[in-house]
Amino acid sequence: MRDIDIAEVAALSGVRASTLRFYEEKGLIASHGRRGLRRLFDSAVLDRLALIALGRASGFSLDEIARMFAPDGRPRIDRKMLSAKADELDRTIRRLNSMRDGLRHAAVCPAPSHMECPTFRRLLRVAAAGKISEPRKAKKAQRKRS
């Protein structure tokens, strides 16, 4: 339970200071006090950030995550919600699987135009049908220069 300052939290968690301030404003994390102006965080904030990362990765919005460990402080996670999210994730995974297979096929398909390939056309039907969740860009460590 040592106090660490925002720069250290940023370094340890990989989350930028501006994001940490933003998260605090949203009520996702809390600073424990100040030294001068500087926020002091409890080292437990690192677990909290991991939890937030988990939530984001599982498709929860920040608001949903905030609601998860809301009023008191410690994570009170709704098991029903988790289950539902797992199911949703499952459906997404299934669709992404067909997408991947289709892309993989299209990449090697000998048909002169993709539009003439039956596999590609089937893929198109899948895509046109289930509107799919949007995976957007993977943003890995988008760490630009200092």
Added chain:
Amino acid sequence: MRDIDIAEVAALSGVRASTLRFYEEKGLIASHGRRGLRRLFDSAVLDRLALIALGRASGFSLDEIARMFAPDGRPRIDRKMLSAKADELDRTIRRLNSMRDGLRHAAVCPAPSHMECPTFRRLLRVAAAGKISEPRKAKKAQRKRS
């Protein structure tokens, strides 16, 4: 190759008229002419829209998609890019799989607090490590009232 108007395209594709205009402005689709003010689309636009849906579903941005069948018109899709995207999708799927398993576990885990559950803590590490692409909300047919 019949001409169809925007309302019909919307009805057949499930894409809203405003989105179709937006896509046209972005150069993703093209209208073939006008009857009065009204756009006329070639029915081939439906294939194009399926292609766009496919691209979006696979994680391409609209700009990337636009570049795919850019200057001339017909889809000249870079097989290398497809392959790369398939790989990326594959990695995303793998991560989502652990997420789902972890969520599933957390939903039934008997530990008094999730933080005390080793499986949950492992999940946390996965989430904290790979920053994962964001699946965001599934938006299926988000057809609100008129």
Added chain:
DNA sequence: CTGCCAGTTCAAGTGAACTTGAGGTCAAGG
């Protein structure tokens, strides 16, 4: 001919999740 109404344009708004900029403060080092 008259209106209707679905279409049109263009600008601005939305929402999520942050980032950036301007201007200010303060603990610590020289």
Added chain:
DNA sequence: CCTTGACCTCAAGTTCACTTGAACTGGCAG
């Protein structure tokens, strides 16, 4: 003591993919 630089606040900006609103147009039914 005074400068420095990391941190602070608050507002505004950014990106993406659209949606909405206001004001307008024109084909077609009556």
